Amino acid sequence: MTLDSTVGIERPSASDSTGEIRVDRAGALVTLTVNRPHKGNALTLAMYRALADAVAEADADPGVRVIVLTGAGQDFCSGNDLDDFLAHPGTALTLSSPVLEFQKAVLHTKTILVAAVDGSAVGSGATALLHFDLVYATRRSHLQYAFVDRGVVPDAAASLLLPERLGPQRAAQLLLLGERLSAVQAAHLGLVTEVLDNRERLDARVAEQVAVLLAAPAAALKATHTLLRPAGADPVLRMSAEAATSARLLGTADTAARITSRAVGPLSAP
Template identity: 35%
Template sequence: MTTVTTTRKGAVEWIALDRPERLNALDEPTRRALLDALHGADEDPAVRCVVLTGTGRAFCVGQDLSAHHELVDAGATVGDTYNPLVTTVTGMDTPVIAAVNGLAVGAGMGLALVCDLVMAADTASFACAFGKVGLVPDTGISAVLVRALGHVRAFELATTGRSLSAREVHELGLVNAVVPAADLEAETQARADALAAGPADAFALTKRVFRLAAHASVPEVIAAEAEAQDIATRGPGHAEGMAAFTEKRVPRFSNIRPV
């Protein structure tokens, strides 16, 4: 029984966690299936944007706590199947949008927040609830929350584990938009289509530099900017953008990504 489903809508690949009876909790088979789906989308030149979402009333509630054996060696579990999810989402050239349709708890919250854009239904909620079961934040939450909010607010969210509404998370600057639940799919598709229509090479380079900028020094970042700009000016996106500008028309960007 598949726990991850994929649907192609134009140049956008929708990847859905599909364990609604478990609120899309992550057991090892689901994590590996999700990783395979992400790799498959990033390796397909026809896919120019990925949307990650959940089925039912949850986006993802994190680790499936009924899979007790997975926590016997939690370090290995996190290192082998959670960390690769984070490094894949952040490292793939294809933009990834989280469409948070409901509960995003623990690793589910982390999985959403490591995406490049985050769209949330107005009925969604987020909770860094690891402490409630005596665990430590993982799946990129430590990096995202501390860098976005600073230590004191990040520590408060981690230690209280309190649930945040979509509006509260938006006010904290952690999501891009909050939309009516009934409009989430359409609004996310519109964002994804806009990304898919853009210059794949320039967007991929932008993602690479921005991900570096989150942890590197200013000299490292500006050096990376210069290198990326050199690649971009010789790429198909710039050529088409300049041609469209000169000819006063809408650009038709290709899906060619930088090496």
């Protein structure tokens, strides 16, 4: 099956061994696939670096007009691999970390960002979507801002952007309680653009909408994308404050114990 039959981008299967971040280029479209399905596509620092570099490279290429982010296997992205973060305490959440570099890359990119979500989008896998222009998801998918329960705080400026979008009480419900949102609920809140019945329909719809974007006048497309970016408070400052707070909390006994106790499945938040 292809994401877009007109350009022939193949979605990798769970058995692919081509790398944990796969980059496919077809004309003006770049597709980034998080390819670590056996870990729920939990992100390591190296994967963040690869994603940041891929977004920056695509954004610097005037021939690239759309970036699609998706995940291999049964999950879109289950968040961060905290084992990896704890193994690199000096770099995981510093101001120059790959995490912040990726967040800033998606915040500042001039290229249209489209997410194709199938399965879990948890922690950082959910907050990253706040910076995408269009988010398509399957009916079985869900979003969950699972941070507080892990002993850390939200990232990607979610503590700024969610209250702006949803109001303070609804944002508090999601961020403080970590409640799971179905794809349909997320769509009702404006966090998901459209919900599709299954992965096949998801791929077809994303391909269809990407084709519309690629056919649009490039200058008008980029200008409109820029105008849609957040105004007012600086999201980068909030990203930095969130990272500094989580870095401090990761060094506490309570957070370490919470992470250690989650021994079943991938450790995948924030």
